[in-house]
Amino acid sequence: MRMLDVRPRSIAPAAAAASNRVRLDAVSKSFTVRGTHTPALQETTLAIEDGAFVSLVGPSGCGKSTVLNLVAGLLTPSSGVLTYDGAPLSGLNRRVGYMTQKDTLLPWRTTEANIAAPLELACRAVPRREVAERVRAMIDAVGLRGFEKHFPAELSGGMRKRVALARTLIYEPETLLMDEPFGALDAQLKLLMHDQLQRLTQARRMTVLFVTHDLAEAIALSDRVLVMSARPGRIRRAQDIGLPRPRDVFRVRFSPEFGRLHEALWEELKDEVAKGTDV
Amino acid sequence: MAEARADATPGGDAHATLLAQAAVAIVLIVAWESAGRAFGHAWTSLPSLIAVRLGEWAASGLARHAAVTLFEITGGLALGASSGIVLGLVLGRTVTLSVVLRPFIVGLYSVPIVTLAPLLILWFGLDMMPKIVLVALSTFFLLFFNTFAGVQAIDRDLVEALRIMGASPREEFARVILPGAVAWIVSGLKIAVPYAFAAAVTGELLAARDGIGSLLAAAAAQFDMTGLYAALVVLMALGTLASALATRAERWLLRWRPAAQ
Numbered sequence: 001m002r003m004l005d006v007r008p009r010s011i012a013p014a015a016a017a018a019s020n021r022v023r024l025d026a027v028s029k030s031f032t033v034r035g036t037h038t039p040a041l042q043e044t045t046l047a048i049e050d051g052a053f054v055s056l057v058g059p060s061g062c063g064k065s066t067v068l069n070l071v072a073g074l075l076t077p078s079s080g081v082l083t084y085d086g087a088p089l090s091g092l093n094r095r096v097g098y099m100t101q102k103d104t105l106l107p108w109r110t111t112e113a114n115i116a117a118p119l120e121l122a123c124r125a126v127p128r129r130e131v132a133e134r135v136r137a138m139i140d141a142v143g144l145r146g147f148e149k150h151f152p153a154e155l156s157g158g159m160r161k162r163v164a165l166a167r168t169l170i171y172e173p174e175t176l177l178m179d180e181p182f183g184a185l186d187a188q189l190k191l192l193m194h195d196q197l198q199r200l201t202q203a204r205r206m207t208v209l210f211v212t213h214d215l216a217e218a219i220a221l222s223d224r225v226l227v228m229s230a231r232p233g234r235i236r237r238a239q240d241i242g243l244p245r246p247r248d249v250f251r252v253r254f255s256p257e258f259g260r261l262h263e264a265l266w267e268e269l270k271d272e273v274a275k276g277t278d279v
Numbered sequence: 280m281a282e283a284r285a286d287a288t289p290g291g292d293a294h295a296t297l298l299a300q301a302a303v304a305i306v307l308i309v310a311w312e313s314a315g316r317a318f319g320h321a322w323t324s325l326p327s328l329i330a331v332r333l334g335e336w337a338a339s340g341l342a343r344h345a346a347v348t349l350f351e352i353t354g355g356l357a358l359g360a361s362s363g364i365v366l367g368l369v370l371g372r373t374v375t376l377s378v379v380l381r382p383f384i385v386g387l388y389s390v391p392i393v394t395l396a397p398l399l400i401l402w403f404g405l406d407m408m409p410k411i412v413l414v415a416l417s418t419f420f421l422l423f424f425n426t427f428a429g430v431q432a433i434d435r436d437l438v439e440a441l442r443i444m445g446a447s448p449r450e451e452f453a454r455v456i457l458p459g460a461v462a463w464i465v466s467g468l469k470i471a472v473p474y475a476f477a478a479a480v481t482g483e484l485l486a487a488r489d490g491i492g493s494l495l496a497a498a499a500a501q502f503d504m505t506g507l508y509a510a511l512v513v514l515m516a517l518g519t520l521a522s523a524l525a526t527r528a529e530r531w532l533l534r535w536r537p538a539a540q
Binding site: 153 | 436437441442443444445446447450454455459461534536537
């Protein structure tokens, strides 16, 4: 089956059919823990076009991460159908790059060895010299120069996040799933990362599903922002972001259009956040 | 990069510790010597006598005896540890098989290994072989249980992260499972070293022509207190050396871990 295909993934942008990369058809998910049945995601239908940057915002515990885990194939829907590139997903989805909220760096590998990990796999077979070059460029891009030989235990939380980000971006997967990737970063660094991410995803026409708490970040980066309701989550509003691309992530937030979108989405979000906090 | 880490105690401190330890050793030896001289030393011998005896042995085959014991230990460890590690890795990855085999392994483990010594001597004779097997048996289980636990303890999220990146089952094993289990394997080896010593010497005590254990047995048979203590001193020295080496190896292999503990 194609999902189990481990042949080299193309580095170049995937075929530019303007089709849906990811589609959820009435997908829901609930968990049963020690006999207690907890719905995490209400029946949700959404489609993410090839090359789109879509953000999910919503209160804590609203099922944002559940959506990512479903698309990654780490969870299977309790009901409904999830298709990837038109085919129902079964098993792990190896065509996505997933930057989880918890960093999954290999603790026995240094910064550079962690970032190199995806390139070393046989399914990519990148020559050693090219690996070294790309790792060096990526380390510069995420501002980790000087920490190449450090082990994860010797890095701060924000630095580990950046290593995880670099590891996810370096192999340029056709679809990126990112779960609050910049939560631990300071404001300036966050903007630099936004700029990097935008450049790369635009250049490679990557499809991105991005989870965040930060509404401004979501608007600045996305083609569409989905506001989710408090648990059990459902999509309360889908807002297309018409800001022209390429965007100047440093200035975009001062445009009147941005202000208007922020205002409107915040109206949607604030009730849900209030509901979500008593969890 | 190593010097940036705080795993080594600062130089001055280590020096002071060493001095204090030497002082304690000297006090103990002097106390033993003077107590023995004052109250008689038929049962306790004297450090000076032991030193003289060690000198005599050194000139007449102590090296050969030590080599025999060390060979039994390293041979047995190589055999027992490697098979324990391999079985631990295999069963750690195949849960169904491990569930089936577990009672057998636990059953075997509950036999005190040393009690197998007479049987092994009957099977393999008086040379090094029964001791090597005894060492192998007593270290096999330690390494098996540790490796198995290590594989079980590996963070599933790490495995899944690598799988999503496109790792094949083989790569998954080589890049996550094995390095993840190394910490457990190393700590198993550290525990196994003293067990290996005990097994080898016990085997030699029961029946052997060579080895430190045979020196011990011969001295005991002749009520030779000085010989007994001298053999124990040799064992202590070898054991301490082996533990120090194991600690070194551990520190290097696990240099990625935070320096705590």
